[in-house]
Amino acid sequence: MRILKYILLLILLALVGITVYVATQKGDFEVSKSSVIKTPRTTVFDYINDFKNWETFGSWIKKDSELKFNYNSKTIGAGAKSFWKSSANEGDIKTYFVKENDSIAQKVNFNGTTALLSWTFKDTIGGTKVTVHSKGKMDILTKITTFFKGGINSILGDTYEKSLRNLDKTLNYEMKTYSIKVNGIVQRSSGFCLKQTVSCHIKNVSKNIKILMSRMVRFSTKNKIVLAGKPFVLYNRYDIPNDFATISVCIPVRQKIFISPESDVASGEIIAFTCLKTTLVGDYSHTKEAWSKAQKYIVDNGLKQNFAGNYTEVYVKTIDDVKQPSKWITEIYIPVFPKVEAPKPLLVNAPPKTQPVELPPTIVTPTETP
Template sequence: MRILKYFFLLLFLFLIGLSVFILTQKGDYDVTRSKVIKNPRVIVFNYINDYRNWETFCTWIKNDNTYNFNYPELTMGKGASCSWVSSGTEGNLKTILVKENESISQKMVNNQETSEFFWKFKDTVGGTKVTWRSKGKLDIKSKVAAFFHGGINSVMGDTFEKSLENLNKTLDYEINTYSVKVNGIVNRPGGFYLKQFLHCKQKDVERNIKVLVSRMEHFFDKNKMSSNGKPFIIYHKYDRTNDDIGFSVCMPVRDSIHIMPGSDIESGKSVSYTTLKTTLVGDYSHTQTAWKKALRYISDNHLERNNSGQIVEVYAVGRKDVKNPSKWVTEIYIPVFPKAAPKAVNRKPLDSLVVATPPTESATPSKNN
């Protein structure tokens, strides 16, 4: 009996000593992990810079299906943010500073606990070296939890390492897996739409389109408006020589809508016209490949471009529909003149007649397409 009392006394003293030891440890932490991602720096930077992509690689999100994210109008670049709630956490992320293709600084609040994220991107052999650093201070509860799991450096470091590995796998497959198919001549119907116009350099087109599409979708949600289809782009000017691209991000509507003067959103209307349709299945970064195949098809089949028509890209399946870039669908419509019907020629009857149609150019899903 006396031995049992001594045992509990020693256990009690041990627990008190352990608690004092844990509580007197510094709560400040500074954790850094790096990994070479097998993709060009601009692709890796743009992917991490957009909060809508974090669900595809962050370990703590992928392992907890109770996360529910809220994305505002701006999700990439300086001032971008997102917020979430789950079964055990509630928080938000905000981008404080961005240096294009070089670094990103962010602030995270998770269950009222504040920390900072710092990202650095550097070209290296085999791809891009990504360095992810986090600084912050633990509260008492987090101190205790971290202690029994090997310390905050081990816990957070392991999470960063797994997330960076997920990022590498995601980009390796999701970005590089795509297919392009030239569908042929189709008639694109006309209709009403709302648009927002922008001029920019070619290197900024993809990023600006993402921003403006998100802004247009937010405009419709905020004003409780219904679209009459998927968002699309009208290219008004594509001057490679002077690096000047002019385009409108559009959302189709059923009827004409009057917009108050002074708004950067305008109304528009298109008419029906003949086009060559090409479909890209995969990330938007492969649109140039799709364009080249479409233009080559026009040349090989002796079609004539109709320069008075509108060159359009329709985002039939986008990131609002599915998270995986490899499953996005972009339809490209290039205006052409319909071929003249051949004149009828009287011929002698034939027992059989075989007509060979020209093959459509296509690409099967491949990383080397």
């Protein structure tokens, strides 16, 4: 028994000694990992730049099934912020610098450990070289716990490698899996909406839609406004030669709501119109192809666009409904004039065969009205 006590005492002293040793070591760390993602740089940058996408590739997230994320109204670009919490982990991350399609700089707090996190994106053979780099300082508890798990550099290095592999797999499948269907002529019903309008360069339309959509949804939640359908975008102007667009991001409501003139949110009315409906199932990067197929259908079927109508995209299923981009649903509505069908020729009742008669002249079918 006495020998056993000595052994236990020695083990305890060893643990205390190791703990003291680890606690007195510097808590600074610096880790960097790179990987080639087989996806164009713009797509990779946009995906990482939106915190709502991180749940699809972050390996540390997949290890903690209890982890729940919350987001600010802004999840994209400088000023975007995300929070997470579970019974074992909590923290937050904020983006403070963004250079379009080139780099992202962020500040992270994870269970008391703070770090600067950066992403860089470079074109390379086969896709995009993505480098993730972190530099920070651990608290005492983190120094001790990570020491017995191989050290912070090993833990973070493994985490970054797995996350980059997940990112490559996600983008390779999710971005390339999609379908487009031209549904045909439908009627868009009238109603009311709340909207926020912005003018920008055409290349910034997609980014502004995401930003304003998040704001409008948060506005409705904060003010306890019941939606009458899915959010949508009105293309008020889309001037390709001058690289200029004006869009309104809208949420449908059950009745007209009066908004104070000082607010950047306005009240609007949805006008009923005849339109061609097209459905895209997949990531928004395929929206341009969906619009092109719809335009081709209009030409091939002799339809005429009603330029006075509302060119609309309805976001039936988004990242807030399902994380996988391949399952997002977007409906496109192009206003057209109803196609006037030619009247059918009048049927002439044939007289009895015993009474030969002369048939009337052929009825001329009127030309189609524009």
